[in-house]
Amino acid sequence: MIPHDVPTARQLVESVREWIERDVLTETTGRLHFHARVAINVLALVERELEIGPGQADRHRERLRVLGFESDEELAAAIRSGGVGESGDEAIALRAAVWASVRDKLAVANPKYLDADRG
Amino acid sequence: MSHDDFAASLSSLLSGASVTDVRRLSGGASRETWQFSADGRQLILQRQRVGDGRDMGSEVAVLRAAHGAGVAVPEVLAAATDPGALGAAFMVLSHVEGETIARKILRDDTYSHAREQLTTDCAIAAARLHAIDPAAVPSLVATDQLQLYREVLDTVGYPHPTFELAFRWLAANKPAPTRSCVVHGDFRLGNLMVGPDGLRAVLDWELAHIGDPMEDLGWICVKAWRFGSTKPVAGVGDYDTLFAAYRTESGVEVDADIVRWWEVLGTLKWGIMCIMQAESHISGAMRSHELAAIGRRVCENEHDLFLALDGRW
Numbered sequence: 001m002i003p004h005d006v007p008t009a010r011q012l013v014e015s016v017r018e019w020i021e022r023d024v025l026t027e028t029t030g031r032l033h034f035h036a037r038v039a040i041n042v043l044a045l046v047e048r049e050l051e052i053g054p055g056q057a058d059r060h061r062e063r064l065r066v067l068g069f070e071s072d073e074e075l076a077a078a079i080r081s082g083g084v085g086e087s088g089d090e091a092i093a094l095r096a097a098v099w100a101s102v103r104d105k106l107a108v109a110n111p112k113y114l115d116a117d118r119g
Numbered sequence: 120m121s122h123d124d125f126a127a128s129l130s131s132l133l134s135g136a137s138v139t140d141v142r143r144l145s146g147g148a149s150r151e152t153w154q155f156s157a158d159g160r161q162l163i164l165q166r167q168r169v170g171d172g173r174d175m176g177s178e179v180a181v182l183r184a185a186h187g188a189g190v191a192v193p194e195v196l197a198a199a200t201d202p203g204a205l206g207a208a209f210m211v212l213s214h215v216e217g218e219t220i221a222r223k224i225l226r227d228d229t230y231s232h233a234r235e236q237l238t239t240d241c242a243i244a245a246a247r248l249h250a251i252d253p254a255a256v257p258s259l260v261a262t263d264q265l266q267l268y269r270e271v272l273d274t275v276g277y278p279h280p281t282f283e284l285a286f287r288w289l290a291a292n293k294p295a296p297t298r299s300c301v302v303h304g305d306f307r308l309g310n311l312m313v314g315p316d317g318l319r320a321v322l323d324w325e326l327a328h329i330g331d332p333m334e335d336l337g338w339i340c341v342k343a344w345r346f347g348s349t350k351p352v353a354g355v356g357d358y359d360t361l362f363a364a365y366r367t368e369s370g371v372e373v374d375a376d377i378v379r380w381w382e383v384l385g386t387l388k389w390g391i392m393c394i395m396q397a398e399s400h401i402s403g404a405m406r407s408h409e410l411a412a413i414g415r416r417v418c419e420n421e422h423d424l425f426l427a428l429d430g431r432w
Contacts, residue, residue, distance in 0.1 A: 035408070035409060038408060038409050038412055039408060041412065042408055042411070042412050045412075045415060072278065072279065072280055073278045075280045076278035076279060076280045076282070076283045077278065079280055079283035079284060079287065080283045080286070080287075094284075095284065095425070095428070098280045098281055098284065098425075099281075099422075099425045102281060102418050102421040102422050102425065103422070105415075105417075105418035105421075106418050106419065106422055108415075109415040109416065109418055109419070110415075110416070110418075110419060113419050113422065114422075
């Protein structure tokens, strides 16, 4: 339970993004215009993370737990030192779990990238 | 150094040419770029910043060798590594008119003919630069790119399970070197000056080294350098066109699987470089929301690496 009043954090970020879209983009050109576009993309990303990030964190933790690890750092170190997910079902499960979290990251960072996936 | 002194120094470097219209174009992290007119001819000055440890003399040597080998590059008209003349290492280059912004090259009508020509032009440029005698540029060193980026990632310090899976695949599938050549090291859209007629100049030779020439062919195909286009070679062409034109120019048959291996390594490299770009913001080296945002592009490369490891790209 958070003590804050409305708007929510997501709604506040949204309000700034809408202002840049409505008033800044139309008044700028060149580098400033480009950097305003970048800002819009960053704010939209934060909005998505505020909305779906908490559920992603739970799923990411559960995927790591099933593999027997507590963090990406631990898992990365184990893959590097060998003996983890090198063949068979274990390899398939490892790849599926890590890829699932990558897709979650894309759902926040750049959902269109998944749409364009030809694979 | 005053503006007049600066112009006078440039003039004496260019046999007393009349130097006018000296203006600053941009200020990168490692060097300043100026444009000026010398006896009416447009020239470019690149001057190293204090504290940048790279050897500009090496870049000058490789640019001259590339020019001699028939690669489309700016001509080096004057250069020095000692700070006597201009206060820092510098090079004066011929000004090449054209566009480097990928979005414009890929979408503007002005470049519709260039887009048809660019894959072949790039193949020819690559074939010629790979034909440079490494002995002509003794300052270039051989680097094991796989080992190098392993160390870079460890130094930056953000472990990623996907990267470890990619490193594992790359190590297990590493091809024997095809040849040992001068490699550009950053041969991609963004570092290519393009005119309406096609490739005008290959720029940014700071990462040149000795290695497998297939590195350059793989790097120009990495998805990030397609800038949203579906065509694999710099967003404008297909693999077969690139390989055929390379063979015609060099006489060397290209093994597509080896280029693919380098493309996978390139995807991993760009993933690591995305972290570095974000880190340059986070550390305060260069505060920028644009650099910060690039950190969230790591997962694009991770996704592409999984497609590659699945044999689906």
